Amino acid sequence: MDFSTKKQLHIAVFPWLAYGHIAPFFQVSRFLAQKGHRIYYVSTPKNISRLPKLPPNLSSDITFIPLSLPQVDGLPPGVESTSELPIHKVPFLKKAHDKLETQFVEFLKSSPQVKLIIHDFCPYWLPPIATQFGIGLVFFSIFNASSNAFLGSPSDMLGGSRRSPEDFTVVPKWMDYPNNIAFKLHEISSHRECEDTITDSERCRTMLLNCKIIAVRTCYEFEPEALRVLSRIHQKPIVPLGLLPPSLSSIQDKGDENWEALKKWLDTKQEKSTFYVALGSEVNLRVELMHELAYGIEKSELPFIWVVRKPPLVEQQSADNIIPPGFEERVSNRGLVLRGWAPQLKILAHSSIGGFLTHCGWSSVIESLGLGKPLILFPVGSSDLGLVARLMHGKKVGLEIERNDIDGSFTSDLVAKSIKRVMVDSEGEQLRTNARTMKDIFGNMELSNKYLNEFTRALEII
Template identity: 80%
Template sequence: MDFSTKKQLHIAVFPWLAYGHIAPFLHVSQFLAQKGHRIYYLSTPKNISRLPVLPPNLRSNISFIPLSLPHVDGLPPGVESTSELPIQKVPFLKKAHDKLETQLAEFLRRSPQVKLIIHDFCPYWLVHVATQLGISLVFFSILSASTNAFFRSPSDMLGKTRRSAEDFTVVPVWMDYPNNIAFKLHEWASHQECEDTISDLERVETILLNCKILAVRSCYELEPEALSVLSKIHQIPVVPLGLLPPSLSGIEDEGDENWEALKKWLDSKQDKSVFYVALGSEVCLSRELMHELAYGIEKSELPFIWVVRKPPFVEAEQSVEDMIPPGFEERVSDRGLIV
């Protein structure tokens, strides 16, 4: 499947409902649109509204198709992404996401020109829909090649050789190069909290056994051994798409007073002496864990910048300041910044 072909392809793009997935899928959409292909980016209205404005030269080649997220008991009203939920409620979002099958199938039936869909790990049901409509599947995993190799071998998927949590705490035999990639037991237990009755591994197994291409967020310069393993164990084309960093075009730091103060503070520190702490838009720690993180930062005695965000699902009366231990800011004011 040659994306560089001069013939225009009509491609549907369908990411999971998490901004860490939505943004990379948009980067891929923009790249394909630059090559002249016609892109139909499908997500829920709230997630589409969060996306940056497209450059003028790409607007004619990318259409955003809103899908209304169905109601599921247990999912708070208005929630459309993982960043709005504690991890224990993510299974309800997966159930709602599965109910998008009807709307997505209807869009594809109305769009016979679409012969390719680039999708995420969650919609195992796409296999049935795509088979009916003669559409090829491209699975784009935003995870590294190493992580993909750790999770998924056809022999493991079919034979179910890993059955217990402890089985995931050792490096699998098919990763035949020096590495120490494995879960800690508590990490695997935490991961299980966001599992639906249909596990993530079951979803991906179905997809991997039926997709035409596996695209991964990686590159040969970073993970040559893992990419080689992926090609060997899946026997389908594995396409590394690069690391897909956010675009810096259009960002103007010079006029930002906050950036000026931050730059002045950074310039006062020695090179490579400051560490940066930020958990992004998806990871929301409890107040207790945030306090533990603060104590660790304090004990390091290193200069730091810490970005603190109030989880959207905590009680309204709690403030960002509640996430930081009493007296912490005063004790570290001479060597750290809290944003």
């Protein structure tokens, strides 16, 4: 590529302190660095240390800027990301993040060459600083276009027509095409738990009003209508970044002994016979709900791998009773329960995996559909998980497990029924076929790079 005709941009990248944000921001940083731009990746030391090592050819183009997270009453010492916290303590992390302002200003003073900041929803204090330093802001939303469109315009976010929790349980009038994108009542109340005194929608609104470009993790091939709605309600450039699928080389990596043992176990199973269960790095279901889910998994009578994450250290409930007593013995001939971390992409890529019971995090959905695996949709936790579940259910690439709209309760029988329908029943055949065809969009590296190239050009034009 001929850089002589192009100005090298110096870009600061500033994600929110959650791994689901940190990783996609890093992926975009690597791409921009490959295109010859200088990146300053700003986060806290612990989050930076969790990132994959940079290839030698990029190590001089990406500089890590560690900011130390200030102590805040209520935030346990040493915690630097949402995955280390139960949801009701996330507001303290937001308070600590807001206190990064002083260090961020120091960084900008010492780096006058920075002319763009790619930021997240959280730092509502950033716009006046950017103006002071003559820096352009680019909002990168890790959500898909449908979730972003559901939030509405800045005036809708300020209250608009939605006053009560019930108002969020209907499809908003501005989403003027056939869809079922709305929250269930229990999802609204669980999200309220992670709100600070400055709400997420206030933060988001400030960032949207002050940025030059809104970049969204999606593509026209998957949700053209929602992208059209976003352009209309924001009246500024909406740039799809593509889906940022993980690179297949991370699957082919000759891995650890853990993977060798897992692979051996999976090799004994028939093709597409086994389902994978993982509820993300942040979900902490109440014990009774975890037990109900376990009984449903057991009643499905199908082979499975279930990754059970240990609760955050600050949670009181013991990790031992998350799984019902006797469960592992009863299913030992066909099920595997793994505690802690597991190589999700490698498991999903194995030919014996036929479906994914997921909490509906956008990254997990992208991984699954990128490998053509249908979804058993079980949105638990906060954020836009419920909206992602409705979108995937509506696109007929997955089936949502039925739950009580008001309190979120569900039965093990409905869990088993949903698993069987997605995995083996004849009425799930369409879902399985649709998921396989999605591979052409979700797993398509060329398509992803085309979008990233267009995003890079948009930044160069600013």
